[in-house]
Amino acid sequence: MPTRRSAWMTEDLDQLRGLARTFFEKEAVPHQERWAAQKQVDRGFWHKAGELGLLCLSIPEEYGGGGGTFAHEAVLLEEQARCGDSAWGNSVHSGIVAHYLASYGTEEQKRRWLPKMASGEYVGAIAMSEPGGGSDLQNIRTRALRHGDEYVISGSKTFITNGAQADLVVVVAKTDPSQGATGISLLVVETADAPGFRRGRVLDKIGLKGQDTAELFFDDVRVPADNLLGTGEGQGFIQLMQQLPQERLIIAVASIAGIEAAVALTLDYVKDRTAFGRELIKFQNTRFTLAECATEARVTRAFVDECVEAHLAGELDVPTAAMAKWWSTERLCRVVDECVQLFGGYGYMTEYPIARAWADARVQKIYGGTNEIMKEIIARSL
Numbered sequence: 467m468p469t470r471r472s473a474w475m476t477e478d479l480d481q482l483r484g485l486a487r488t489f490f491e492k493e494a495v496p497h498q499e500r501w502a503a504q505k506q507v508d509r510g511f512w513h514k515a516g517e518l519g520l521l522c523l524s525i526p527e528e529y530g531g532g533g534g535t536f537a538h539e540a541v542l543l544e545e546q547a548r549c550g551d552s553a554w555g556n557s558v559h560s561g562i563v564a565h566y567l568a569s570y571g572t573e574e575q576k577r578r579w580l581p582k583m584a585s586g587e588y589v590g591a592i593a594m595s596e597p598g599g600g601s602d603l604q605n606i607r608t609r610a611l612r613h614g615d616e617y618v619i620s621g622s623k624t625f626i627t628n629g630a631q632a633d634l635v636v637v638v639a640k641t642d643p644s645q646g647a648t649g650i651s652l653l654v655v656e657t658a659d660a661p662g663f664r665r666g667r668v669l670d671k672i673g674l675k676g677q678d679t680a681e682l683f684f685d686d687v688r689v690p691a692d693n694l695l696g697t698g699e700g701q702g703f704i705q706l707m708q709q710l711p712q713e714r715l716i717i718a719v720a721s722i723a724g725i726e727a728a729v730a731l732t733l734d735y736v737k738d739r740t741a742f743g744r745e746l747i748k749f750q751n752t753r754f755t756l757a758e759c760a761t762e763a764r765v766t767r768a769f770v771d772e773c774v775e776a777h778l779a780g781e782l783d784v785p786t787a788a789m790a791k792w793w794s795t796e797r798l799c800r801v802v803d804e805c806v807q808l809f810g811g812y813g814y815m816t817e818y819p820i821a822r823a824w825a826d827a828r829v830q831k832i833y834g835g836t837n838e839i840m841k842e843i844i845a846r847s848l
């Protein structure tokens with residue numbers, strides 16, 4: 467499918483794209499079935515990505531990162547989506563967790579944790595959602611209460627991406643349970659040295675089969691008071707609100723890349739497969755369906771690119787990021803569903819990438835804030 471070159475692309479990013487494409491084709495594509503069966507990527511994959519400098523691309527070099535911008539993360543995300551990999555949780559690790567540390571960590575915290583995340587020695591996770599609710603963050607139950615120079619964390623989290631492998635978890639907890647949003651703080655737990663920390667099940671999902679989405683339990687886990695992110699307690703909710711636009715843009719970028727990949731895959735298929743003595747592409751229904759899908763891809767690409775440019779300029783606001791998230795994920799689900807239809811029965815077979823793309827797409831409307839919550843955010847801004 468003819469796609470336009472995004473205006474934010476540069477020669478430097480072209481080189482990164484080439485490196486990322488080769489990396490995914492060589493190191494991810496051949497292992498996807500095995501990763502799905504074991505419900506996680508190989509730990510060595512993180513190390514290989516670290517050795518190639520693909521982790522923490524937008525974190526400053528002085529902390530071991532790539533010294534790039536969000537555009538570097540976007541290129542990596544696009545290439546991951548293009549090759550059909552949904553197992554590797556780098557968007558959470560590099561695109562989200564590392565940015566909480568970089569934005570709110572002290573100099574000492576950044577030097578302690580970011581180089582390990584950039585090398586792959588540490589895998590990062592963020593634990594917001596709880597069994598009792600994910601959308602209503604103000605009412606989380608996990609507590610982090612100060613005792614001397616420590617915090618004692620108790621509670622449970624669920625649906626945590628990278629949960630089975632995480633060495634560092636940013637935990638969203640109430641430091642003042644009597645308060646709503648202003649009682650929330652973010653604390654870092656290093657899982658290797660945290661008695662009372664326990665991983666639960668790696669959850670069975672309808673898609674993202676190779677991603678270790680897990681339950682985490684905190685039974686009076688003690689962390690040094692220095693592991694608080696920010697200059698004081700009660701800043702967690704604001705920190706989340708500041709970082710969520712990037713998380714939502716990450717989902718939008720992956721979604722548009724997924725849309726483009728699905729249309730390209732389907733075009734190849736319908737030019738090859740025949741029915742009633744002619745290629746599927748010759749049927750008007752096939753042509754019209756793909757014409758619609760290609761148009762939706764183009765429109766979505768234009769909007770997501772506009773958001774990437776705004777974010778690079780430091781101007782992406784919360785409602786616009788919410789628009790990008792709900793719009794692109796809805797389009798992704800619709801387009802991939804149409805593509806599955808054009809594959810016929812093969813579109814339902816998990817050995818076909820389009821079937822896996824269909825199952826992987828569904829959650830995009832749910833996580834990162836559900837699309838209903840996105841519409842609430844947008845509506846409030848009107």
Ligand SMILES: Cc1cc2nc3c(=O)[nH]c(=O)nc-3n(C[C@H](O)[C@H](O)[C@H](O)COP(=O)(O)OP(=O)(O)OC[C@H]3O[C@@H](n4cnc5c(N)ncnc54)[C@H](O)[C@@H]3O)c2cc1C
Nearest residue numbers: 592593594595599600601625626627832833834835836838
């Ligand atoms: C594969 C996967 C990976 C995930 N990774 C992470 C992770 O790394 N870290 C993390 O913290 N979380 C993660 N999540 C959790 C995810 O963010 C939550 O599932 C999501 O925020 C929704 O929360 P919930 O599941 O509790 O649904 P609920 O909040 O119970 O919502 C249920 C339904 O009610 C609707 N609803 C709720 N409130 C409103 C309202 N005010 N107005 C209208 N409708 C409303 C919702 O839109 C939804 O349709 C992940 C989830 C999945 C499935």
